[in-house]
Amino acid sequence: MILGCIADDFTGATDLANTLVRNGMRSVQTIGVPDSDFVLDDVDAIVVALKSRTIPAADAVAQSLRALEWLRGAGCRQFFFKYCSTFDSTPRGNIGPVTEALMQALDTDFSIACPAFPENGRTVFNGHLFVGDALLSESGMQHHPLTPMTDANLVRVLAGQCKGNVGLVPFDTVDRGAPAIADAFADLRSSGYPHAIVDAISDEQLMAIGTACADLVLITGGSGVAVGLPSNFRRTGLLADNDAADSLPPVDGLSAVLAGSCSTATLAQVERTKSLWPAFQIDPMAVADGRDVAAQAMAFASRRISDGPVLIYASAAPEKVSEVQATLGRDHAGELVEGVMAQVARELVALGVRKLVVAGGETSGAVVSALKVRALRIGPQIDPGVPWTASIGDLKLALALKSGNFGGPDFFQKALERVA
Numbered sequence: 467m468i469l470g471c472i473a474d475d476f477t478g479a480t481d482l483a484n485t486l487v488r489n490g491m492r493s494v495q496t497i498g499v500p501d502s503d504f505v506l507d508d509v510d511a512i513v514v515a516l517k518s519r520t521i522p523a524a525d526a527v528a529q530s531l532r533a534l535e536w537l538r539g540a541g542c543r544q545f546f547f548k549y550c551s552t553f554d555s556t557p558r559g560n561i562g563p564v565t566e567a568l569m570q571a572l573d574t575d576f577s578i579a580c581p582a583f584p585e586n587g588r589t590v591f592n593g594h595l596f597v598g599d600a601l602l603s604e605s606g607m608q609h610h611p612l613t614p615m616t617d618a619n620l621v622r623v624l625a626g627q628c629k630g631n632v633g634l635v636p637f638d639t640v641d642r643g644a645p646a647i648a649d650a651f652a653d654l655r656s657s658g659y660p661h662a663i664v665d666a667i668s669d670e671q672l673m674a675i676g677t678a679c680a681d682l683v684l685i686t687g688g689s690g691v692a693v694g695l696p697s698n699f700r701r702t703g704l705l706a707d708n709d710a711a712d713s714l715p716p717v718d719g720l721s722a723v724l725a726g727s728c729s730t731a732t733l734a735q736v737e738r739t740k741s742l743w744p745a746f747q748i749d750p751m752a753v754a755d756g757r758d759v760a761a762q763a764m765a766f767a768s769r770r771i772s773d774g775p776v777l778i779y780a781s782a783a784p785e786k787v788s789e790v791q792a793t794l795g796r797d798h799a800g801e802l803v804e805g806v807m808a809q810v811a812r813e814l815v816a817l818g819v820r821k822l823v824v825a826g827g828e829t830s831g832a833v834v835s836a837l838k839v840r841a842l843r844i845g846p847q848i849d850p851g852v853p854w855t856a857s858i859g860d861l862k863l864a865l866a867l868k869s870g871n872f873g874g875p876d877f878f879q880k881a882l883e884r885v886a
């Protein structure tokens with residue numbers, strides 16, 4: 467184990483692990499901090515997925531320190547704190563407090579913060595974060611329900627969350643390449659700046675930043691800046707060239723798709739799939755009325771699943787979702803649907819399903835916890851940001867867990883065609 471990562475949410479962890487695999491590191495994502503007796507073989511990088519983005523800062527710090535302790539025990543020698551490429555945080559944290567706690571625990575006086583991810587339109591220029599051509603604070607993120615981002619100046623945002631000074635490695639320095647960036651790190655460090663926002667607007671610059679980070683014990687950022695790290699390990703002989711970093715053990719069994727996301731991309735995927743495969747819709751109002759909707763879904767699925775994949779979905783158009791939420795409350799409606807999805811997932815597995823695609827971040831969390839999956843080996847990418855994964859443990863499953871808005875309209879078909 468070389469690289470130990472701590473991610474502040476589940477799908478962000480998968481995104482980072484997917485990036486590392488694509489750059490030749492065999493990677494595993496754990497769901498929460500593993501037990502002390504959890505042992506892994508044939509792994510170069512591990513990403514501990516926490517749910518710490520919006521919890522109180524003290525809890526996020528405590529969880530992150532526990533993750534760090536486990537990763538150090540597993541032998542990792544460099545550490546990465548992963549957060550969203552839109553720097554999702556509040557004036558109190560949790561990016562600053564977690565970074566400073568990790569730095570203290572690792573006894574280091576310098577780390578960088580770089581959320582840039584040009585491939586996804588996230589660039590940092592003169593310390594300001596852009597989403598596409600808009601400043602972060604004008605990108606829609608200023609209205610985020612949990613982490614409204616009203617200031618695009620990341621030096622100021624991070625300084626507000628940190629005790630230590632925050633400096634900047636500006637674009638013109640970054641553009642001069644790795645040695646200039648490393649010099650800028652050294653200058654900031656010696657002038658009393660423990661933190662630096664690092665500009666980046668291209669993949670080449672991310673690679674150069676990665677090279678300049680070779681000797682930093684802690685790096686923080688989005689998954690973009692991680693692209694440059696594997697080549698450091700290759701250069702020093704810690705990581706062998708590996709064309710098969712994404713290979714997964716074959717899995718034999720039936721296939722199903724569970725969709726609990728109501729995001730635009732998932733709605734298109736459900737619409738297409740309804741005309742191709744048997745599909746059963748979960749109605750949250752029927753669940754609220756006390757009907758055994760999971761049993762109905764399973765009765766439907768068990769008659770058809772031996773002939774091919776089935777789709778079980780709760781996804782509905784925005785006006786339908788608003789109606790349901792107005793009657794049941796947003797959280798309650800979500801919990802009812804997630805409860806059904808969790809039960810259906812357990813029963814599908816009991817029926818012999820071993821290849822499961824799940825649409826929706828929260829829905830994926832509910833399914834993974836119902837199936838008691840504690841860790842996932844990351845495999846080949848299906849669509850940007852979404853890989854196939856294999857559960858680690860007694861139950862061997864192929865799982866594709868996608869955040870709602872990921873994937874093209876044929877994602878479900880593409881996923882199941884590609885799984886071994």
Ligand code: ADP
Pocket residue numbers: 726727728729732750780781782786787790791799800801802803804825826827828829830868869870871
């Ligand atoms: P995404 O990744 O698109 O945000 P999530 O699974 O994270 O998807 O969130 C979707 C939420 O909406 C879940 O809590 C799910 O249970 C809930 N949900 C799904 N279908 C409906 C529906 N028809 N009405 C109301 N809520 C729903």
